[in-house]
Amino acid sequence: xxxxxxARLPTPPYYAVIFSAQRTDIDxxxxxxxxxxxxxxxxxxxxxxxxxxRGEDGFGITVAYWDSEDAIRAWRQHAEHTAARERGxxxxxxxxxxRIARVERAYGWDRGDQAAQxxx
Amino acid sequence: xxxxxxARLPTPPYYAVIFSAQRTDIDxxxxxxxxxxxxxxxxxxxxxxxxxxRGEDGFGITVAYWDSEDAIRAWRQHAEHTAARERGxxxxxxxxxxRIARVERAYGWDRGDQAAQxxx
Numbered sequence: 001x002x003x004x005x006x007a008r009l010p011t012p013p014y015y016a017v018i019f020s021a022q023r024t025d026i027d028x029x030x031x032x033x034x035x036x037x038x039x040x041x042x043x044x045x046x047x048x049x050x051x052x053x054r055g056e057d058g059f060g061i062t063v064a065y066w067d068s069e070d071a072i073r074a075w076r077q078h079a080e081h082t083a084a085r086e087r088g089x090x091x092x093x094x095x096x097x098x099r100i101a102r103v104e105r106a107y108g109w110d111r112g113d114q115a116a117q118x119x120x
Numbered sequence: 121x122x123x124x125x126x127a128r129l130p131t132p133p134y135y136a137v138i139f140s141a142q143r144t145d146i147d148x149x150x151x152x153x154x155x156x157x158x159x160x161x162x163x164x165x166x167x168x169x170x171x172x173x174r175g176e177d178g179f180g181i182t183v184a185y186w187d188s189e190d191a192i193r194a195w196r197q198h199a200e201h202t203a204a205r206e207r208g209x210x211x212x213x214x215x216x217x218x219r220i221a222r223v224e225r226a227y228g229w230d231r232g233d234q235a236a237q238x239x240x
Contacts, residue, residue: 005179006140006217016221018136018183020126020171024231051140051217053175059125061173061181063138089229097126097171097228101136101221110215111144 003110007049007065012103014048015066021088021096023058030092033084040080046071065103072100123230127169127185132223134168135186141208141216143178150212153204160200166191185223192220 023030041047046067054060066072075081088096143150161167166187174180186192195201208216 003142003215006142006215009219012219016136016138016219018138018223020183022123022126051181053173053179053181055173055175059173061171061183063140063181063183089231093229093231095123095126095228095230095232098226099129099132099136099223100225101223103138103219103221105220107218108216109209109213111209111213112215 005051005053006108007051007063009048009065009106010067012106014103015069015072016101016103017064017066017072018099018101019062019064019096021060021062022094023054023060024092024094025058026091028091029087033087037081037084040078041075044071044075044078046074069100125171125173126228127171127183129168129185129226130187132226134223135189135192136221136223137184137186137192138219138221139182139184139216141180141182142214143174143180144212144214145178146211148211149207153207157201157204160198161195164191164195164198166194189220 038050038052041050041064048065048067050062050064052060052062066075158170158172161170161184168185168187170182170184172180172182186195
């Protein structure tokens with residue numbers, strides 16, 4: 001079993017873009033843009049999956065998974081994504097940290113099947 | 121400026137343990153144990169920092185940062201941490217995914233200082 005909101009990923013290695021951010025109180029289309037960015041990312045070559053959560057205090061972590069650094073670079077250069085990042089700086093975020101990492105090993109566990117899926 | 125709840129990290133490379141998990145509805149000391157694990161992790165050699173968030177639906181992401189794979193291994197073998205993980209499987213989690221990654225590059229941005237801190 002592999003329930004939402006978990007990303008179903010291949011065996012490592014692959015890449016993770018870890019984005020942690022504190023939101024401002026400004027909405028102004030944030031939700032729709034965030035949804036659109038996920039939808040658009042899913043269409044990009046090399047996109048593997050995404051997991052995302054935001055707490056009530058406005059602090060959130062999104063981890064997007066990609067099959068290569070080239071795929072990450074191409075997504076970074078995507079015009080609509082670039083415009084969204086500019087709005088993020090202008091309006092939506094107080095602070096953010098972005099870390100790009102190479103996933104070496106992965107391990108999953110589910111109460112239902114009690115079977116671990118080990119990768120890498 | 122580098123506000124809470126962000127981890128203040130050195131220049132890459134370093135390692136990230138990305139833990140995404142869906143909670144059960146069982147509390148039974150979860151909060152106190154989670155806090156204790158963060159407190160204990162901070163005391164371990166090679167611990168660099170942690171960022172964590174859980175949404176109202178019980179899905180959460182915690183990313184812990186370490187200076188080496190040896191440090192991650194040692195923490196994994198820590199007796200109190202091992203006991204807590206067993207309780208996690210027995211009571212607290214429905215599903216989790218654990219990914220171990222090497223952070224290659226990092227970038228931060230703050231509305232206050234508008235100055236990017238680039239690393240790696």
